[in-house]
Amino acid sequence: MLHIGCHLSSSKGFAAMGRQALELGADTFQFFTRNPRGSRAKDLDPADAAALTALLGERGFAPIIAHAPYTLNLCGAEEPNRTFARETMADDLLRLEHVPGQYYNFHPGSHVGQGIEAGITYIAEGLNAILRPDQSTTVLLETMAGKGSEVGGRFEELREILDRVALGDKLGVCLDTCHVSDAGYDIIGDLDGVLTEFDRVIGLERLKAVHLNDSKNPTGAHKDRHERIGEGCIGLEALTRVVRHPALRDLPFCLETPNDLPGYAREIALMRTQAET
Numbered sequence: 001m002l003h004i005g006c007h008l009s010s011s012k013g014f015a016a017m018g019r020q021a022l023e024l025g026a027d028t029f030q031f032f033t034r035n036p037r038g039s040r041a042k043d044l045d046p047a048d049a050a051a052l053t054a055l056l057g058e059r060g061f062a063p064i065i066a067h068a069p070y071t072l073n074l075c076g077a078e079e080p081n082r083t084f085a086r087e088t089m090a091d092d093l094l095r096l097e098h099v100p101g102q103y104y105n106f107h108p109g110s111h112v113g114q115g116i117e118a119g120i121t122y123i124a125e126g127l128n129a130i131l132r133p134d135q136s137t138t139v140l141l142e143t144m145a146g147k148g149s150e151v152g153g154r155f156e157e158l159r160e161i162l163d164r165v166a167l168g169d170k171l172g173v174c175l176d177t178c179h180v181s182d183a184g185y186d187i188i189g190d191l192d193g194v195l196t197e198f199d200r201v202i203g204l205e206r207l208k209a210v211h212l213n214d215s216k217n218p219t220g221a222h223k224d225r226h227e228r229i230g231e232g233c234i235g236l237e238a239l240t241r242v243v244r245h246p247a248l249r250d251l252p253f254c255l256e257t258p259n260d261l262p263g264y265a266r267e268i269a270l271m272r273t274q275a276e277t
């Protein structure tokens with residue numbers, strides 16, 4: 001069975017997200033660990049986290065994805081920015097141990113003119129400072145659209161980061177269909193070729209999750225504007241090939257499309273049907 005869910009608001013707590021996912025027909029979901037500006041997280045309620053952990057097990061969820069605030073930048077130009085990103089991510093990982101064994105996805109960062117090499121160095125240093133041998137969470141580097149000075153638009157950049165992190169078994173990759181298409185990978189016309197390239201450069205065993213999004217822009221646009229499934233430049237047919245692909249079909253898929261909850265429920269149902277027919 002396809003594992004699919006969508007991005008949910010965490011404002012009502014952990015267990016409420018699990019129940020909401022079930023109502024939407026989902027068996028995974030994603031949430032921001034704190035508001036996108038990356039400010040203080042709400043106090044964690046251990047009973048609420050335990051209730052979600054129990055629900056995930058009882059209802060057979062695929063791993064869920066905690067998403068770091070996208071404003072964090074492990075490779076910012078100013079040292080206080082880099083330190084803030086490290087401290088926030090380390091705190092998130094500590095809190096996530098209350099819901100063990102899930103994924104923590106983050107945007108590698110933007111080198112803001114320092115150059116890709118400097119960016120990669122800072123990101124790897126940051127991860128080496130943050131990751132702990134006893135953590136149960138797998139940290140995922142998200143494939144990026146290559147907008148501005150974003151690091152992670154090329155598979156080679158992600159590979160470089162993975163190579164430089166000591167606790168590599170705590171790291172994986174999350175492939176965002178909008179981002180890889182915007183970055184210039186032809187998942188519409190040649191999904192097999194893109195996945196062969198991913199395997200050659202990074203290794204498919206590192207791929208742990210997929211963000212399933214259509215894109216407002218054509219392949220190579222370097223924009224990162226998500227669109228509803230079937231309403232963008234990638235299209236339903238190509239996204240159906242993504243959820244059916246033997247190298248991907250057992251992974252958790254998470255929608256980050258511009259939708260309200262009924263819209264997400266419809267897309268989840270649609271992709272479940274597409275995966276099976």
Ligand code: FE
Nearest residue numbers: 067070107142
């Ligand atoms: Fe993201």
Ligand code: FE
Nearest residue numbers: 142176211256
């Ligand atoms: Fe994404």
Ligand code: ZN
Nearest residue numbers: 178179224226
């Ligand atoms: Zn995006």
